Amino acid sequence: MQTKAHSTDHVAAPERAGHWNAVIAEAYFPLQLTFRDAGAFQGRLEKGSVGAVSLSRLQTQPLRYERNLRHIAGTTEEEYLITIPRRAPVDFRQLGRDVRCDPGGFIIERGDEPYRFSYEAPNDLYVLKVARPVLAEKIRSPDRHCAQVFDGRGGMGALFVSMAQQVQAQRDVDPRSAEVLGRQLIELLALAVDGQAGGGEGVRSAVREAHLRRAEAVIRRSLADPALSPDMVAEACGISKRYLHELFAEANSTVSQYIRDQRLIAARDLLQLPGTMPMSDIAYRFGFSDQAQFSRLFKAKFGQTPSGYRQQHAARGG
Incomplete structure (x- = not known):
């Protein structure tokens, strides 16, 4: 997988907040970022694509991300993020639901609905970005699963998490193989979600x-x-x-x-x-x-x- 890397290492302190806002907007979509200390903030992001899936690794100090109505106005493409925290818990709110996802789990976020996402300690996250048509081919009505914590420590959930990390670490994967890897990632995600969904229903x-x-x-x-x-x-x-x-x-x-x-x-x-x-x-x-x-x-x-x-x-x- 060909990746593009971004870092704050050589960015002057007064410019770090603006620089990182631009990095996040390009990798995912526009968000409002709240830094604990913008001048001392450090972050690194590696991003690539496998077929129809964008896959990134995000390593930063504590940060809060907010997707507001002004960010969504004019949005024509529905996209989802699947986030896997590996170092510290994340707090997430969307569609009236508040959840905390500890390392070992993962959550699904809908990009064209407001949300708030944060972590209070340095974190290491793997993030998939997938367009709705691609996700909906394998997961019926994906919105049902937003703001729900899925277990990535066993069964299909563990296979999905492990494959996401392995694929992100790959380099120089040819386009045809990347297509296959992207499809396999979505297949494993669907199996993991399918196996854990519905616990709160009658x-x-x-x-x-x-x-x-x-x-x-x-x-x-x-x-x-x-x-x-x-x-x-x-x-x-x-x-x-x-x-x-x-x-x-x-x-x-x-x-x-x-x-x-x-x-x-x-x-x-x-x-x-x-x-x-x-x-x-x-x-x-x-x-x-x-x-x-x-x-x-x-x-x-x-x-x-x-x-x-x-x-x-x-x-x-x-």
Whole structure:
């Protein structure tokens, strides 16, 4: 991963606050920073990208960050930060929730909603920045998980935290490998969140959430199966088709739409891999009736044709 580093080491004391405000705005988005002692402040930030994921390591003295309405005015792109503190606890407030995340955990922050984030001791943080469309492909309704502390000390949470640190430390990763690493990071994040979400819900909603997650898992592992349909999913989950449709309607989707979107995402990921599999084979592999239908739906979702996407990705990887 090619990284760009910023530091206060050679910045004059009177200029450090302005310098660091600019560094943070460029790495994440504009924020209001409150320093304990701006003149004596020290900070270092290393930032790079792996595919669609921006990954940075932020090491600073105590600091408070605030995202206010004036920062959000005119924002057109929804982005999320996933922050992993490694040295000291962080306090976070957003959407009416106050949480403290200790080292060993991680939190999700929505960039187009006001928030306050701070730590009272020198800290070392790993931060992922991800656009909403990328995150929402793997985590349904990501807003539900903002200002919630996730455990990064065991299971999938530990794998996600460990991989984020390892990837951030890599240097000179080629673009094609970076795409794969970025996707794997989001996959691990989704698995970690999925495994820990819902602890504060009532029994009824938790059961429905579990049924929906099971149905989504059945769909994702059956994308190449020509028999994939709402009937098949309902039978695999042991629920009625009517109940299945209710679950997806509550998530502002339909079963057929979710199947189609997941197939398009899988086809897009396949187009990123080396090789020359004919476009028609990719279309048929994921259940599209013909190449023209596949091309039309792909362009509607991703803004370009499959062949154009493949050519662009090949040029970037070469």
